[in-house]
Amino acid sequence: MGTMRTVPDFSVVRSGHEVQIPEQVSVPWQGLHRAVSRAPTIPGPAPAGRGGAAPRMRSGAAAAPRHRRGGAAAAAPAGAAGGGGGRRGRKKMPGKLKVKIVAGRHLPVMDRASDLTDAFVEVKFGNTTFKTDVYPKSLNPQWNSEWFKFEVDDEELQDEPLQITVLDHDTYSANDAIGKVYIDIDPLLYSEAATVISGWFPIYDTIHGIRGEINVVVKVDLFNDLNRFRQSSCGVKFFCTTSIPKCYRAVVIHGFVEELVVNEDPEYQWIDRIRTPRASNEARQRLISLMSGELQRKIGLKVLEMRGNAVVGYLQCFDLEGESGLVVRAIGTACTLDKLSNTSAFLPACNSPSKEMKEIPFNEDPNPNTYSSGPSTPLKNQTYSFSPSKSYSRQSSSSDTDLSLTPKTGMGSGSAGKEGGPFKTLLRQQTQSALEQREFPFFTLTTFPPGFLLHVGGVVSARSVKLLDRIHNPAFVGIMGNTRSYKLLDWNSFNSDEPETRDAWWAEIRQEIKSHAKALGCHAVVGYSESTSICEEVCILSASGTAAVLNPRFLQDGTMEGCLEQRLSWQPGFFSIGSEKGEVDFFPQSQDSSSLLGIEEASPPGCGFCHIPYDELNMPFPAHLTYCYNCRKQKVPDVLFTTIDLPVEAIVVGKGCLIQARLCRLKKKAQAEANATSISNLLPFMEYEVHTQLMNKLKLRGMNALFGLRIQITVGENMLMGLASATGVYLAALPTPGGIQIAGKTPNDGTYEQHISHMQKKINDTIAKNKELYEINPPELPEEIIGSPIPEPRQRSRLLRSQSESSDEVTELDLSHGKKDAFVLEIDDTDAMEDVHSLLTDVPPPSGFYSCNTEIMPGINNWTPEIQMFTAVRVSRLSNINPTNQTLNKNFNDLCENLLKSLYFKLRSMVPCCLCHVNFTVALPEDELVQIAVTAVAITYDKNQALQANKAPTEKSQQRASTDNEEQLQFPLELCSDPLSSQPFSPAKEVLEGASSHTGIPAAQRATSVDYSSFADRCNSWIELIKLKAQTIRRGSIKTTTSLEKASPLAEGYLRHRSVPSCTNSTVSVVKMTPLSFLPGAKITKYLGIINMFFIRETTSLREEGGVSGFLHAFIAEVFAMVRAHVAALGGNAVVSYIMKQCVFMENPNKNQAQCLINVSGDAVIFVRESELEMLPVQPSAAAPQHTSSAGDVTT
């Protein structure tokens, strides 16, 4: 019965073969070594690894046909029912959905004679439909209907969208549909999210676009009490955000959840031949909406099974497989989240540490136990969490001799490395056990709570080429109709192997990823994502992520309740997870906790993640290792590629920049297997070339690490395209990248030689220019610390090196370090020549612009609240008659560069600004057409770096109220929030300070968060020395503050000034959209639910609508409008983590037709400006309730 047969299946798997790759190249790259192998023709049973750990939900009752769900079939799936008493709410949750249709406005004229419309509304949920009265002869009808009530169960509530259709009543002929509104009521099912959906929604028609608006109120009444409901499957929260959402803390991060559902694509059903395009589009929209709901519900069940309550980093995608069907799949990370209590979430104190400090005296009962009972106020946690570290920091120089490298002990790096060994092993064992039971230890998160990510191994990726089976067989056209109609009727009951087939495909790829990670000595994969590219019957499945070693503690279940000690020490960590980015400062660094718990590896925070997780003696690939330039204790690779965001604690030099590798490869047109084979053959070469390009471009910018790496391979009829985007940075922990040397193969030719030296000069110039542009000045000589008793880092490193010469292995390494300039490009053929040329064609952004594809731009932190999210789409025709790889590459490169140029020009009024989260998507819709879609956000920043003077006076007085005792207690605590201070007299500190004075993100961050001026005031003379130090840090930070939300007081004042006019005085509430997980200068106070919308737009009058550009321009604007309307109706004022996952555009200019499908998602939130927060009274007790109300005001 399967419409899909797994045809010879060209899976690209990693092989042990050595591929001739320049040795440095392979360091961060695991998915590279690969060959093509044939998988069995017929898919066997599910891979063994799947085992019983995660029984497929679809075999349970949950997979019952949706349209029959009303009955007994809705009983809870067995697996979930066994979950215990807590799950009782899941059995069946009857509820009442109530809908009221208030009014319409700006309706289109439906009656030409009267120029008016007789509108009425149909409200449909499941199989029940209600109608309003006809409101005659008006374009602004006031229905003010009764409450339409639907009695439903929770499963239905989760799957079904509410469907509202506006029609024009016609006495003599059929009523004409004006348009529809689909409302996802899922957000009403979380107890903490929205309670009502109310507002104006655009009335959307797939042929005409938006046609007026309708005002609707939707509520859900549940018969069960809220407490019980909270435990039901409906309560699982979904977040697109790939970090722990603000205002939540992660209790446990459980891990990977995935699911997929398959269906016929209505567009390809026989019935599509006789129905109108509108009917077809609507069937498709509705089906996808249903499938998304089902998928989400199923994933929710898995999460409950894992004892989680939320999915973070939820990524749902559609594969439009054409004839063979429609796949909706999703991946995510199951977590147990705890909402930070309102008090803490709303406290202005969260913004400024100094405020938090001063509140401590007001705590009458600073007993740690209060935490567990009372509302969680971060202050308390903070106080207690820091107390151990305080004492620790005082004795740091002695207590952590074995862990930290101090010149006094004269410990060689070699021994440190060895010392690290057992630790590593121990840690690995622990992590192993924590992750072992997991089928796939994958995490879709890209940003992690501090301390979670211990080591990063590098990028792991896997691709596989599959053939989608076509049931289309000319001989059976007649029968096909029947088959399909049968399927249509019965589309849920078939237990064919279709979904299993797709599942197996993905399982295979995930297994491969897992094994890659293992080869890198890692047990987990973070920043994990999956994608597909489909062309006709060929499909490339891709998965990639970053191999990593994680802290097992975050993964363990149930430990938190039991161990108070642990809880105490980790609570602040959780606090910081849930809080704004900047607040991670309060997290006690790993040294502290490790000393407490005695099980953790001591890795300095700013560089720990760079340290290699694999065994250096038994490396999975040739690599050049050196001792970490930051801590000098552990080995680091010379380059690091990752798919995650830059960890907040990472020490970075200078600013980052967007780096793209672009590649086109011609492919012969072929059918089926031949096609798949040729694609499979091309893939490794493409990956290799993309990698080389990335590496060259990285070196050309004088940087040594890539974050947010995303490689997209797109398959077309006659070519393959590769586009890799990442954000390059200079990590202080890694060695300075060597330059690029080019060498020719025919050294005797004079002119050639000349040419080469010319090129070499150009390259060297570019590198120098880039270093200046991105302010890459690695701390060579930190003069700031003149007169300090500590040897300067250079000396120390020399010291280290001389010591290490005694050890064999290090001598070896030193050699490799010595030839760091040996990255040689041999331009022995035209290809390489072209590579060199293409290297130099990338134009840096105009002054005042920076760009990156990560959440935050390394090196910039003083964001102002002005943001502009945008989507740009270009389709270009590759007009070459006889295209070659070179011309294609050039065309593609130009296309991307021009697009970027165009963006910079468009946004020139925002300068100085940074394009963040620049996300390119490439599609090859037709033979010679290349489509590029970009979504990004431009954020302005304040060029005049913020000072933090004006907050001090008010605080001083408050702080004086605190007792001496507390002062003494707090001061070191504050210092401890700076990871350096745990070993205040170690040379590492000086290194950091030196680094921070140039750039250093983390040091600067800390400096901003800890108000040194105020605490310096509180200091007695005994602290004079450290005060001086603190000021040094502060001074450094003035130039280089980095953190995001943490706008310093001055910046906030500035914001307040600027933000006031924007939100007032408009009849439509402003909804901000951003692909980032945060809003600069603002605090997210509530998550209202996930936005996941799918729209189809079609036209048969393309020219009249302004051609393809006019058509798509209008459609994208409409999609934005509908997203904003839904968010506003939920009571929100922003969408974060917004992403356009799909934009499929097809045109037929000859027929004057075009069609486009767009799928977007994001998290609806309520945010409050930090400046508004500050205006509130200082008393926390008063501030909290007031704030709640003001948050409400903002949204109305």
Added chain:
Amino acid sequence: MSSDLDVFVGNTTLIDEEVYRLWLDGHSVAEAVARRLRGGVLEREGTSVAVLQSDTRDHYRTFQMLERLLHAPPRLLQQLLFQIPPERQALLIQRYYAFDEALARELLGKKLSKGTKKELDEVSARTGVGIRSCRRQFDNFKRVFKAVEELRGPLAENIQQLFLLPPALARDYAAIVFFANSRFETGKRRLQFLSFADFAACAQSLMGHWSQGALAPEAAEPDGDLPKSFLQDLKELKVLVADKDLLDQHKSLVCSALRGKISVHNELEANFKALSRALVNVGGKLTHARDVRDFFVDLVEKVIEPCRSDKWSPGDLRLFLTHYTAAPRNLPGFRHQALWERYMAAISACLLRMYHD
């Protein structure tokens, strides 16, 4: 490699004021690009012509989509399709409804019909305003006219509410509507010295003093029409010139009051009767639509030109009108003082505004 499709859509709609101006002026994309190039964008931003073209097209598309909404500005504020900050919305509306005074001057008093629209080519040639811009502005006039034609209450306020225009602009539109409604003749050669601003000021004075809204806010007739009863009543004023005694008394009162105060006393004495007749008869004729059209022609021909040829200074005229208006209060047997003052208030204002070279 050519871009078939090229769009940029921001969550907040980007509005480039320069491009908006070019679009409003009716330039094609190519012309707009050429003008932007001349403006030196390329050098300033270091970008390429292709980028400029793409940018211009994007803006043009946006404006085209916005135009529909600009036709009913309150919809622009309510619509959900484009997220535009309020101050930007205001700018869009204001610029869209702003007009060239030269063009408005040409069209004043004309019927806003298809026929007039066809003549826009000539108007465009005369005024130097691009034809597309002319058509847009004409359509604006017509749209505003249609929208407020039947509405009661003060014209300017109605316009301001319906089109969200700044007060000054709304008053100008009120003048245009007023002129189009009463079809005043403004095109005659002898009226050429009057600018749009002059006429607009006159229209305001006329509406301000004469319309029903000026007396009772809950007026029964639209403001654009002068109230019939009032115009009918104006006939009563003819007594001032028809009754010889009254005329003589009026003259002596005015002349004695002005003796030594104006430089043209002799000319005043000589022309008083002619002037007074002209001033009173202008009002007396207003019941006939045909005569209404000649209102400004009459004022110029019969009042302004004689005064000008006698070299009256504006101050002289002002003093004369003040006393001329006030004098009948002391005329025995003249019972229409209120009507007279209401009538003369507008006439005086118009004359003073129009009395220049």
